[in-house]
Amino acid sequence: MAKKALGPATLAVVQAVEAVADAPLLVACSGGPDSLALALAAHIAAARRGVDVRAAIVDHGLQPGSDTVAATVAEQLAGRGVSAVVLTVTVPDSPDGTEAAARQARYAALEAEARPDELILLGHTLDDQAETVLLGLARGSGTRSLAGMPTRRGVFVRPLLGLRAAQTAQACAELGVEPWRDPHNDEPRFTRVRVRRQVLPLLEAELGPGIAEALARTAGLARRDADLLDQLAADHQLPAVGAPFAVAELAGLPAAIRGRVLRSWLRAAGATDLSATHLDAVDALLDDWRGQRWVELPGVRVSRRGGGLWAESSTPGTFGPQD
The missing domain is CATH 3.40.50.620 (HUPs)
Structure with missing residues (x-):
């Protein structure tokens, strides 16, 4: 049959x-x-x-x-x-x-x-x-x-x-x-x-x-763009854990790449559950610097001093002089 x-x-x-x-x-x-x-x-x-x-x-x-x-x-x-x-x-x-x-x-x-x-x-x-x-x-x-x-x-x-x-x-x-x-x-x-x-x-x-x-279809198109941007960001070398990220180096990156680089750096420093709002707040330390003290994120505290961004444990501690 x-x-x-x-x-x-x-x-x-x-x-x-x-x-x-x-x-x-x-x-x-x-x-x-x-x-x-x-x-x-x-x-x-x-x-x-x-x-x-x-x-x-x-x-x-x-x-x-x-x-x-x-x-x-x-x-x-x-x-x-x-x-x-x-x-x-x-x-x-x-x-x-x-x-x-x-x-x-x-x-x-x-x-x-x-x-x-x-x-x-x-x-x-x-x-x-x-x-x-x-x-x-x-x-x-x-x-x-x-x-x-x-x-x-x-x-x-x-x-x-x-x-x-x-x-x-x-x-x-x-x-x-x-x-x-x-x-x-x-x-x-x-x-x-x-x-x-x-x-x-x-x-x-x-x-x-x-x-x-x-x-x-939108998902497919967005994925191609996101994959390329992620790869370009991944090619950017991050500073060692515990070392500062030079403000001049970050500020010189295109915004689409900079956000991804910041996310990778912050995760390596111990940040969790990062949102776009968190990244915008850190980005403001670069291009909207008004002497703000620091930015609190889940797991880390980010401050700007000595020409660099520092990502440190959010447990209160001693912070050095600011720019």
């Missing part, structure tokens, strides 16, 4: 995976439409390419019965020939919020589970990319934020960034599987949910169709 032809949506997902399936694959699968379609398409693509594939379901323990959901997803995948493992994580309290803490815990668990030769596939779609760009725009945090999610970073690969969420949902229907619907995806207290349910549909209604695709 001839094999049943793949439906158009399933074929699109399989082809997206085939474009990156040059190594064994570990698919992160929550059981939702995007990741379930990805896992099953990866199973097909891996068979065609002669590589191994398996799945990992991360149980964050944030909802009652999450362990049951994870076990059910693993059974569903096993019934389709995809071996799966459930990874249980603890999500700590974080000033960045539950979503960010859960993401960090999930990625750490996936990296720990992955074998040395495996790529970790993530099910983010073009819709997710559009949401990410809008959130970055709302934060006003610069080109890198507008660049969205990369197709590949280290062992993490997002093969579905060119596909819409409607296609992954249709692929699940074509494959005859029922995805799990995460109730958190309908919780308006989450900013991303409001963007997905309210902001993007409003933009589509008021500005016309194609907004999500336009935002995804």
Whole structure:
């Protein structure tokens, strides 16, 4: 009996995976439409390419019965020939919020589970990319934020960034599987949910169709620019930790490069959670110097004296003479 032809949506997902399936694959699968379609398409693509594939379901323990959901997803995948493992994580309290803490815990668990030769596939779609760009725009945090999610970073690969969420949902229907619907995806207290349910549909209604695709294109263009600027900044040698950064040297850099160089220098000195506002305050020590005493940042205190900028522990101490 001839094999049943793949439906158009399933074929699109399989082809997206085939474009990156040059190594064994570990698919992160929550059981939702995007990741379930990805896992099953990866199973097909891996068979065609002669590589191994398996799945990992991360149980964050944030909802009652999450362990049951994870076990059910693993059974569903096993019934389709995809071996799966459930990874249980603890999500700590974080000033960045539950979503960010859960993401960090999930990625750490996936990296720990992955074998040395495996790529970790993530099910983010073009819709997710559009949401990410809008959130970055709302934060006003610069080109890198507008660049969205990369197709590949280290062992993490997002093969579905060119596909819409409607296609992954249709692929699940074509494959005859029922995805799990995460109730958190309908919780308006989450900013991303409001963007997905309210902001993007409003933009589509008021500005016309194609907004999500336009935002995804913006991400690609911004990423190219940000990558170049990051490389130019990385080529600039930083002073040794504990040494001052010459004001004249910094002031002579183009603003787009200077901000990146400052961020790298401050991080090396121990600064954390740097925002654009923090960097603007430090930049003012260069081009708007009025004898201000210092700038407090998370983890460090930056002062200007002796023709240089000094980044020192924010613990009160002795500071030398100012310019």
